[in-house]
Amino acid sequence: MRAGLPMCIAGAISFGLLACVSKLAERRRCNPSALVVWLFAWATMIMLVRSLTLSNRVPLTWPVSAIAVVFGICAAVAYLAFQRSIEFGNITVGWLVMNLSAGVPALVSIWVYSERLSALKIVAFCLALLSLFCLFQGNRLEAREKTASQKADS
């Protein structure tokens, strides 16, 4: 348990650096589609090696494969959208929205699996909505200020 907390911090730094490296790639004019393709290609290879070296392999059924295909496409589209968004949007906002998106499967889970809707979850969903409102309004105001300063310059 003592090693748990440093591991959590290592995980946080690793995920944070993932977003920062994506921004650095964007600044070096790396093609967003190419970056996502390579990200998924490397990850496929790592997972393939891991799957083949399992001591007790589990065979894949068609329903499991179908689910993997649908949600894998979702993941690729999401990362491509994030990579495109940081070309002209803030990385902090993009990364926050990536994490706020965890609320969507939580809602679907409540609906599909009849999971309990706790008071904590209700507060979290309300705060997420408020946050999105502030982020979208903030973005609108930033764009307005930028246009005004460009007009003043010209």
Add this chain to the structure above:
Amino acid sequence: MKISNKTLWLLLMLIILLTNGMSAFGLRVLSGWGLPPNIKFPYLTVWFTAGFACIGIPMLLRRVKAARNAAGWGALTSILSIGGQVAMANALNSGLPGNIVFPVTVGGSILVVAIAGKFFFAEKMHPLSWAGVAIGFVAVILLSVS
């Protein structure tokens, strides 16, 4: 039809909201079916292959070159992504409860990105956007705890 950057940004945020969270929902479906835990490795192999094909095939059809520098950036992001997952799994295996592991990892990553955005990438944000980040940070922590 030309879309303004503002509209495109809003559209991309909506796509991220709807697709990124749902991408992990498959693991919830698998756990609902009561399949053995080892299924996640072949499942993730197909998951990554589908993502690769979904972006790779249109690129191939449009003859977009997957530049060599992208291979390096892709490798780095892939290592960081898998490294984060492994660190999180190790933290859970060490006996630390999930209601500590998930908020620290997810909340911590947002803090790292916010600090880098402000001081390293020199991004300017409206105070309302900063308020949104602060509220969103609390929301993400609560979602991870719950």
